[in-house]
Amino acid sequence: MRPTLFGLKAILFYAVVLGAYFAAPYVNLFFLLLAFLTIQWCLAALWTWRNGSGVEVKFSDLSMAEAWLPSVARCTVRAPKRKRFNLDLVLSVQATQGGPKIAEGHIDLLQTEARARVEIPPLPRGVHPVASATLSTHYPFGLLRRRTKVDGPKEIVVYPKPSSLAQDGAGSVADWLREMTGDALAGGGELQPSSLRDRREGDSLRSVHWRASARRQKLVVQEWDGGGGEGLEIALDRRANAEELEGALSDIAALILIARPAKEILALRTQGLSETFGDGHSPWDQALRFLAEATPLPMNGPPPPSVSPTTPVLPRKVVHA
């Protein structure tokens, strides 16, 4: 236990009072007031220690966080027998950029069991180790603070901020995907286009009509009669500069966030990874984790796995006329 800032001021105050007590002739009342102050300090140590003892903290599995958005870590706090007040939960996160960050949660009053939220501040893309998870309290008098280490998440995985599929600039993802995949998706099989409509949740990526989407600046799907191909394959060449790679990772993150709820399949081919994600394949969290960890490779690095010529390759190469 250590004194808080208020505790340090109170220690100084106590020292002054103690000095005055001995400097002045003995008076019963002065002794009584000094005794009150002394006992307050002793009980502060005891009660603060008791307030923080016997408290169990269990963090739920931490879901992945989007870059530069605050997120929440949930935990369950249990303390049998008596009430606890003013409990602070702190995660010390070693952010890959910008130095350590603090995620804080607070419980004013704990009666047996409660759920708490630890607010994680916005973090950059990456896998950030959690240096420590502590439970601290300075109740009841705010003079001393007790810190106890608890079992918390070991790391926080932050995937890149997904790009918008209707973004401005040098061509949208939709344009690009249309160029790269439109023909492959348009023909083949027994599918015959019937009509276009706005994309709804659950619609598969392969049914997106990219040309129409580019024109309308929103995702529209082609309604087909018949079957078609399976999922989408994306190649990622990490031999790019950091900015280009970030853009590519954001694009892939956007695709993942569309594919996941739609129970779609997405195959990702890149240096060090050639996996298919989705139902019956590798989990999506693995893909997001890869996106979180991915780093650029030098230009003379190994190429990505070979893919079909129609497979879109990221980062997008924008050709200016």
Place this chain on the structure above:
Amino acid sequence: MPESISQAPKDAKAKPREVIQCSPLHACMIGLVLLNLVFVQLTEATSGEWLGPLYALTIASPVLARFKENLLYRSLWNLGVIGFFVMLIQHAMDKDLAYVLQDGLILAVLCQVHLLNNLHADQRPDLLFLNSYLIAIITGYITVDLGFAAAFLLYAPFYVIGLQFLSVMRPGRGLGGPVARAVLFDGMKRSGVLIALSVLAFMFWPRDFQREALFVKLFEFEESGTNAQIDFSESLDLDKTDGVRTSEEVAMTIKLRSGSAAKVPQLWRGATLARQTRNGSWRADPGAVPMSSVPEDEQWEPGGKGKGIVRTLPSVNGVAAKLRVSRVGGKTQRLFLPSVATRVMLDSAHKEGVIRASSDSTAEYSNPGSLRYDVTVGEEMPPVDLAADDAGAARKALISASLQGLLQFEDTYYTRSAIGLAERLRERESEDAGSFEIARSFSTYLHSRYRYALPGEGDTAETLHEFLTTDAGGHCEFFSSALATMLRAEGIPCRVVTGYRAHLWDEAMTTLTVRAMDAHAWVEVWDSGAGWRSFDPTPAADTTPDGPGVFDRFSTRARELWVQVTGFDGDARAALVGYLRGTPRAIVGWMRANPMTGGLLLVGTALGLVFSRQRRRRRVHPSVRELERAFKKSGWPRMPNETPREALRRVESEIVELEALAPLTRAVADHERTRYAVRS
């Protein structure tokens, strides 16, 4: 499982005017500051004109909070504090130290009120708490008063609970109702524990009750004439007309070691004064032989191997009582002794100093401060006629030659009324009335015709002349001065004596407690036939009410208890420990003597403990209790193992009227919300 109970969400922005976010904390701070003002008021160091506005500003703090961002408001506050500080400096340069103390106290509480009314949301009120305790200590040092004890008992919970609210306070967030209530009840329990442990430490912690100050000189300062404290003085000044403070600070305790309590004297002599000044005041004459003595005074002689003094008094016989006197530390060197004391022995702890006895039967110890000594008092006999034999006649002649010092008086504007009164009263007495008879008559007249009042109280006399000729009241010094002047005007030798009047008798502890406010003045009259005899013309002016009312009795008992606290010393602690050690034996003895009653009490206590333990185990959540109450009130109690919802459905199927169902529906919804709602 409930979500964590936490404060209002972050985006619930505080109102701009609500600077301190936590209302319970603010309420505690208001309480602390108000009690600080009460502490300062109890010192009587300042008038209500200064404290009244501060009280008002403290109570109005919630209203004034809305102006905290206003520049004019803040400027006025800062100017007020600076202005008062300047006045403090000015007083320090112009007047004496006592004013600095008074101004300092006002400045301290003014700073508290300033803090209370000017703290921002991002400022912690740490300083307010520390300051408040400092004010409690300083005022407690000055005011050893029962009122202070009562105020501190109120102060302690505010202090403890306030600290707790301060520790849970989060900037920018309010505090929910359930949390505030829980912290409040928790704080009250902790306050009780703190106070109880402090009292135990006070009673049993070993310490030196006689400890002197490390730096004595720094803490000595002359009291100004105004607002002086009533205490023993080696002079009698009738021109101190401003208010005085009564202090319950213990000056002396007198414990009966043997003999009868009825024989313990009430008047304890400190100094004798024989020289009158022009305005009727009295002084001691520091000559080689005090004017207030007579060669035939029964003088003290060394005894007890140099650690005591003894004398033989013709008017006193045998040993009536033996007393242990403990004089609390102070500046005086006087040994306070009754007129019937025949032997004084110092406690063995006092090795360094010596007793010096004067020929006026007073004595001093060379070292000031705390002192313990044993006094033997004799049985007072009827006056002895010293002139009964031939030697007595020769002695009488010798005495008359040395009595000049005891007969001189001033004939001035201030004393002429006393002289005239003496002439008128003397005419009523017989020609051959003796000195004592005349003194008794004069004393009774003053006692019955004049009113007692302390300086500073309403309608008090400022001079001896005003005291004797108007309805204005006066204190013991006026009465003594009047009697002494009257007697000397009639040629009766006398002297004024200052000391203490002891009257607070504690039956259980067999102790007389003498407080500073018990300082007293009376007159000793010399009769050539019988020696010295004391006369006290002052009417009883005991501030402890002895009325028959419940409040009066409570007030008296509270004062006695408080005096025991402030006068607590090693002897008192030893007595307390002895009492506590003897209590179990006494209880066992009582139970043996009363087996039936004792057995019933024991069984009843055991049953009570078992019952309370079982009740604690069966404790239900408050919301369940409320729910049960609602069902019972509706006339449709819950069946065993029936959930609240099931019970409500059952009742709904039976009752048609919605008004009858509404309270039950509400109770069930409240219960579910309290027990199970997820709080965000």
